[in-house]
Amino acid sequence: MRFSYLFVEGFKSVFKNKKSTTISLITMICAMFLFGVFFAIGQNINYILDQVQRNQGIEVFIKNEATDEQVVALGEQIRKLEGVNRAKFKTKEEALDSMKESMQEYKDLLEGYEGQNNIFPASYVVTLTDLKLAEQVESQIAEMDNVKKITSSNNTINTLLKIANGAKLTIGVIFVILLIISITIIANTIRLSVYARRKEISIMKYVGATNGFIRWPFMVEGMVIGLIAAILTIVIVSGCYDLIVHKIAESNVLQTMGITLLNFSELVSSISLVYCVLGILVGLVGSSISMKKYLEV
Amino acid sequence: MIEFKNVTKTYNTGTEAVHDASFMIEKGEFAFLVGESGSGKSTLIKLILKEEEATKGSILINGKDITNIKRKRIPYLRRSMGVVFQDFRLLPDKTVYENVAFAMYIVNATKKHIKRQVPMVLDLVGLRDKAKMFPHELSGGEQQRVAIARALVNNPSMIIADEPTGNLDPKTAWDIMTLLNDINARGTTVVMATHAVDIVNKMRKRVIQIDRGNIVRDDKKGGYNGEV
Numbered sequence: 001m002r003f004s005y006l007f008v009e010g011f012k013s014v015f016k017n018k019k020s021t022t023i024s025l026i027t028m029i030c031a032m033f034l035f036g037v038f039f040a041i042g043q044n045i046n047y048i049l050d051q052v053q054r055n056q057g058i059e060v061f062i063k064n065e066a067t068d069e070q071v072v073a074l075g076e077q078i079r080k081l082e083g084v085n086r087a088k089f090k091t092k093e094e095a096l097d098s099m100k101e102s103m104q105e106y107k108d109l110l111e112g113y114e115g116q117n118n119i120f121p122a123s124y125v126v127t128l129t130d131l132k133l134a135e136q137v138e139s140q141i142a143e144m145d146n147v148k149k150i151t152s153s154n155n156t157i158n159t160l161l162k163i164a165n166g167a168k169l170t171i172g173v174i175f176v177i178l179l180i181i182s183i184t185i186i187a188n189t190i191r192l193s194v195y196a197r198r199k200e201i202s203i204m205k206y207v208g209a210t211n212g213f214i215r216w217p218f219m220v221e222g223m224v225i226g227l228i229a230a231i232l233t234i235v236i237v238s239g240c241y242d243l244i245v246h247k248i249a250e251s252n253v254l255q256t257m258g259i260t261l262l263n264f265s266e267l268v269s270s271i272s273l274v275y276c277v278l279g280i281l282v283g284l285v286g287s288s289i290s291m292k293k294y295l296e297v
Numbered sequence: 298m299i300e301f302k303n304v305t306k307t308y309n310t311g312t313e314a315v316h317d318a319s320f321m322i323e324k325g326e327f328a329f330l331v332g333e334s335g336s337g338k339s340t341l342i343k344l345i346l347k348e349e350e351a352t353k354g355s356i357l358i359n360g361k362d363i364t365n366i367k368r369k370r371i372p373y374l375r376r377s378m379g380v381v382f383q384d385f386r387l388l389p390d391k392t393v394y395e396n397v398a399f400a401m402y403i404v405n406a407t408k409k410h411i412k413r414q415v416p417m418v419l420d421l422v423g424l425r426d427k428a429k430m431f432p433h434e435l436s437g438g439e440q441q442r443v444a445i446a447r448a449l450v451n452n453p454s455m456i457i458a459d460e461p462t463g464n465l466d467p468k469t470a471w472d473i474m475t476l477l478n479d480i481n482a483r484g485t486t487v488v489m490a491t492h493a494v495d496i497v498n499k500m501r502k503r504v505i506q507i508d509r510g511n512i513v514r515d516d517k518k519g520g521y522n523g524e525v
Contacts, residue, residue: 005402203386206346207447208376209403210369 006213010220014228017193021225024189028229028282029236031178031185032275036237039271040262042171047262049164057127058138058152060087064121066146071122074146078124081140083133088125095120121148132161179282186222186286193221194294201294211295215288222287226279234272238264298324299345299455299488304354306340314340316510317354322488322503324454327481329497330490331521332507338490341507342459345488346380347371359454376404379448379456383463385440387432393419393443394428400447418446422476438469445476455486462493470496497521 014021060078062071071089078087090098096118100110113119126141128134138152194201204214241264249261299322306315314337322328332338343349344356347363355364363374387396394415401411419425422442432440441461448456458477462470474496481487491497497504497519504519505512 199386200388203388203399204403205372206375206380206386207400207403207451208372208374210372213403 006216007220010217011224013193013197013217013221014224017189017196020189020192024185024225025229025232027185028182028226028279029233031182032229032233032278033236035175035178035278036233036271036275038171038174039274040237040241040267042167043267043270044261045164045167049160051260052160057125058134058141058150059090060124060126060141060150061121061148062123063146063148070146074144075124077144078126078141081137083128083130083137085127085129088127090123090125092118092120092122095123179278182226182278182282183286183289186225186282187289188286189225190218190222190287191290194218194290198294214295215291218287218291219284222283223280224283226281226283226286227276228279230272230275230279234268234275237271238268241267298322298357298359298486300357301341301344302355302357304344304351304356306337306344306349307352313510315344315507318507318510318512319354320505320512320515322486324486325481325484326503327478327487327500328489328503328505329500329519329521330488330505330507331492331497333492337507337510338492339459342457342488342490345457346378347374376451377454379445379451379453381441381444381448381456381458381461383460385432385437385444385464387440387443387447389432392429392431393424393435396432396443397446397450400450404451406451414450418450421449421480422446436469437465438472441465441469441473442476445473445480449480449485453485455488456480458487458489460491461489462491462496467495474500494521 060074062074066074075087075089078084093114096110096113099120100107103110126137128137134152138150141147142150201214245261245263301318301320304315304318305313307313318341330338330341340349344351345358347366351364355362357363358374359377366374388399391399397415397418398411401414406414416425416428419428422445424439424442424446427435427439432443435443441464445456445461456477461477462473465473470493477487477489478500498521501518504514504516504521506514506521
């Protein structure tokens with residue numbers, strides 16, 4: 001009964017102080033929306049990186065003179081390396097076919113290279129579990145026997161890693177700034193609410209209410225505002241996200257690279273969790289900051 | 298029981314509001330604290346309520362030394378006393394019933410207990426039929442009765458009243474005094490700060506007079522002429 005009383009009191013005052021509640025809701029939604037944008041970008045960068053990791057591999061070309069046994073042994077050796085996801089064997093014929101495919105218009109040029117005349121080497125297409133290990137894996141393969149040449153998208157990999165790290169840092173900084181803004185806003189709202197009820201608080205103190213008892217309704221008020229802001233922001237972000245992702249997905253750049261973006265449904269659980277936890281925490285911290293002064297009687 | 302032992306209170310501004318005050322109010326007693334505005338009456342009340350800390354000396358409430366109790370214990374100390382103010386201090390958006398029940402919610406009383414206790418106390422102060430009214434619909438005297446009901450509802454061992462008749466006309470003031478006297482007759486200690494000369498003179502109760510921070514008189518059945 002005690003808890004329900006405190007909860008109801010806090011809930012009531014959310015709607016009693018409509019003006020300040022609305023203002024803090026709007027400001028919090030703005031902050032949370034900004035955060036959501038960066039959060040979505042960050043999640044997508046990670047997602048893209050993941051795809052790249054899987055697709056961007058190392059191609060290990062095998063010397064023509066290698067025997068079948070040696071080729072199999074090389075494959076085994078590569079698969080045993082740390083950081084290797086898969087090593088797919090590509091025969092000379094497959095190499096020729098894929099070359100033909102990428103040169104559709106000049107297919108004729110490649111005629112006559114079939115069978116004995118095939119100049120394309122067999123290879124292992126190696127994909128990685130972690131892009132950071134790319135260099136290490138490469139140098140280890142280079143030392144193996146029967147390896148003719150290694151090609152890799154080292155530069156692409158490094159650039160992507162740099163972008164990902166930069167994005168993570170930026171998102172972190174923005175997150176902290178928005179967190180401070182949100183806490184300040186909530187603290188201010190609750191301060192108004194506390195000020196409006198200072199008489200009540202002083203009476204409570206004289207009648208012998210503990211600080212916890214006085215503080216709880218305001219904490220609940222802060223949490224409820226935070227939670228409402230979180231829910232509204234999720235709705236707004238979901239609307240905007242699908243719209244934007246749709247536009248981006250239509251552009252050619254990503255399609256040619258074979259990269260897809262996250263759907264909101266894949267993002268919604270993590271973003272909702274972050275928002276709700278954030279909203280409640282911000283509400284709690286904000287209200288306890290603003291309560292401090294009034295509890296010292 | 299309230300006991301002051303050589304209590305001095307100096308505010309941060311350097312003003313010495315109370316100087317070396319010693320007195321003892323027994324359980325069940327009715328005592329007036331009298332003196333002019335600025336004499337130190339309010340400071341004495343604040344010291345009892347632990348709203349202010351004594352600079353020197355010690356204060357005992359119900360046998361316990363409260364001079365050095367922890368901040369966290371203060372709410373529990375205050376539950377042993379009911380407080381009544383000159384300006385009533387009711388919550389305007391709550392009914393009479395809710396204003397009184399509020400004091401019980403604060404001490405975590407059960408719903409059942411609240412339902413039984415509040416009407417009983419409202420009966421005692423003669424406001425049972427006004428339970429659903431809001432403070433602004435009541436007269437000053439009735440509002441003060443609500444405040445007294447709120448002070449009484451948790452069965453405190455003492456009532457601390459700071460100028461409870463200050464905002465009331467003489468007739469209503471007397472009704473309130475009669476009520477306080479009745480409450481005292483039921484065994485509750487009453488300490489009342491006032492400068493209403495006629496009330497003090499007619500009641501013939503104990504009078505502790507304070508002037509410029511010093512206790513200048515302590516009569517068992519005293520009067521008061523507003524002068525030293």
